[in-house]
Amino acid sequence: MPSTSAPPPDGFSFKEKLQYTLLGFVVVGGSFLLGRSLIRKAVSTAEEKKTFEEGNPAAFAQQIRMALENNGWPGKDMPALRQVILTIPSIASFKKVINSYQRLYNRSLMLDLKSDLKTTEYNEVLAILSAKPARGSTARTPQLTLAQYQSWAQRLKAAFDITYGIFPGTDEKAIKAVFMEIPTQAAYRQLGIVYKALYGNELDSDLRSELEFWEYPSYMKIITDKPNA
Template identity: 35%
Template sequence: MKTDAQKIQDLKTVVIYSSLGVGTATGLFFLVRHFYKKSQTNRSEKHSLEEGDPAAYAKQLKMAFDNDNYMGWGTNEEAVTKVFEELPTRKMYERVQKEYFRMYNKSLNADLEEELSSDEYNNLIRLLNAKK
């Protein structure tokens, strides 16, 4: 029969190994998740060079937000509008949203609202709603 001290020691051992197991499993989960997301981003980046691909539109929009104009500030609204004019359908826009999130881990709609004035944003929505 085990003494109380041995039972406490056994319980401590179980708790320590259980904690190590949970920590290791959590670490592995996040490591696998990181590499999966990285591979998805790389796939999207490769497709962003193909004209008409949702990843290409997503990249063009991000560049319009980031590269700004010749003075170095503000979003290139003309480039954003051009991308929306080139989108063939609303379904394609949904695919662009998914690719944008996959590539930049940000919401395209949130970035549009942040980068554009309300009038510019509303004009883009009108352009999008005019498509099939």
């Protein structure tokens, strides 16, 4: 029996129209994703050119990424990362580094730091940043403010609290980094006061308990070799 239903006026069935509509979405969506990828690549390439400028936020961002990647070796290069963070002159500069990192790698710097570092290492980074001035584009020697003393104390506590798997440990390199920054013996004594106020313990006692007995004298020599005041 011949069909009595009339063909669609435009010659396409509903199923065919739906298929063409979905195909259109796929094409448009694919074009959008391709365009976005090309834009991101162009932005990254433009930012990459700035990494050759010493002190540029892009250079700092690249150095941080390299420290986290550690040349393909397991873990990260914490001494290199620490040095980069110390070199960034201010909070405003660090915010520019965050933005540059996003443009270079399409990733969040803070999330990468949080995921790649141990909690104590991440806390050390935050402690270093907490002592920086709000603004400024030139690195300067640490100013002996309360914020700086608190930063040193927090970094030492993080070094004492580090763990390696389930085993407690001590980050000797982090301790040495702090000791090298302390300018005088008087500043070290003041640091002890701030440390006790924050954590309720004597700094020297915690230091002795964390270091081997033969290590302690060499660390203290870093301090005693400094001017008294």
